[in-house]
Amino acid sequence: MFRRRKDRDPEGVPADELDTHDHDLTGSGPGDGLDDGGELAAEAVAAGGELGRPAGPWDVQDAPDDEQVRLDLGSLRIPGAPGMELQVNMDEAAGSVVAVTAVLGESTLQLQAFAAPRREGIWAEVRRELAAEITKDGGLADPEEGPVGPSLRAKIPFPQPGGGSALAPVRFIGCDGPRWFLRGVLTGPAALDTDAAGPLLAVFTGTVVVRGPEAAAPREALPLRLPTAAGDTVADGGEQPPSPGQREPLDLGGTGQQITEIR
Numbered sequence: 001m002f003r004r005r006k007d008r009d010p011e012g013v014p015a016d017e018l019d020t021h022d023h024d025l026t027g028s029g030p031g032d033g034l035d036d037g038g039e040l041a042a043e044a045v046a047a048g049g050e051l052g053r054p055a056g057p058w059d060v061q062d063a064p065d066d067e068q069v070r071l072d073l074g075s076l077r078i079p080g081a082p083g084m085e086l087q088v089n090m091d092e093a094a095g096s097v098v099a100v101t102a103v104l105g106e107s108t109l110q111l112q113a114f115a116a117p118r119r120e121g122i123w124a125e126v127r128r129e130l131a132a133e134i135t136k137d138g139g140l141a142d143p144e145e146g147p148v149g150p151s152l153r154a155k156i157p158f159p160q161p162g163g164g165s166a167l168a169p170v171r172f173i174g175c176d177g178p179r180w181f182l183r184g185v186l187t188g189p190a191a192l193d194t195d196a197a198g199p200l201l202a203v204f205t206g207t208v209v210v211r212g213p214e215a216a217a218p219r220e221a222l223p224l225r226l227p228t229a230a231g232d233t234v235a236d237g238g239e240q241p242p243s244p245g246q247r248e249p250l251d252l253g254g255t256g257q258q259i260t261e262i263r
Contacts, residue, residue, distance in 0.1 A: 056205035057175050057182050063208045070208060073100055075113045075180075075222035079206040081199050088226060097224035102203050107190030109200040113209050113224075114181045115216035121176025122218065126183070127152045130172055139167060148173055148201055153191070171197075173204060180211045180222065 070077035089099040131141035155167035169191040189196035
């Protein structure tokens with residue numbers, strides 16, 4: 001169901017609710033043995049014949065006709081998963097949607113789409129800039145090859161209620177598409193554990209990005225919107241205009257998935 005909650009200062013957010021959408025799209029530290037498995041995502045990649053977009057995420061022009069029910073949030077169409085909740089992250093001052101977070105158990109996957117140059121991807125550069133920013137802030141960052149391609153495994157410092165700080169595990173994943181870039185941020189057990197990450201990685205590879213014809217500067221966030229009705233979903237890659245109506249709890253394909261608005 002929809003519920004509104006004001007954004008809190010990131011310094012006061014517990015590890016399992018750590019906001020990462022405020023990191024700029026921009027050193028590496030030692031790795032500690034993250035398993036690059038993830039059966040669901042690995043199978044999806046293998047089906048495409050190579051790491052990367054041939055197995056998803058998809059552009060709206062080449063999305064598969066898989067009859068998968070996806071929630072239409074404007075530039076992103078996100079598939080459901082059993083037991084998963086979607087949270088729409090709001091910028092309260094601007095009144096706009098800045099990111100979408102899939103929550104499954106204690107793990108989360110935050111998704112954001114950005115404009116990219118027509119002839120080149122930006123994920124490699126973004127990984128380097130994120131790693132430099134994280135290490136500058138006292139965290140650890142380790143680029144590696146993961147089940148959905150190159151990723152950045154990190155530990156980000158955040159203050160503890162009683163003073164001091166602790167490092168929260170985070171894993172950044174990304175995909176370059178035609179004139180867009182999709183970034184995902186895994187937190188909680190999914191940042192470290194293969195089994196926990198698998199279903200969320202499948203959500204990432206199953207996401208459809210709608211770039212649109214509008215001009216946008218590279219790295220400019222693609223517009224997201226709140227769903228307007230429970231029927232605001234698509235079952236294929238075709239275009240669907242927003243439908244008017246009151247916002248209400250959304251259930252994708254009988255999965256029990258619900259969407260929550262967070263401010």
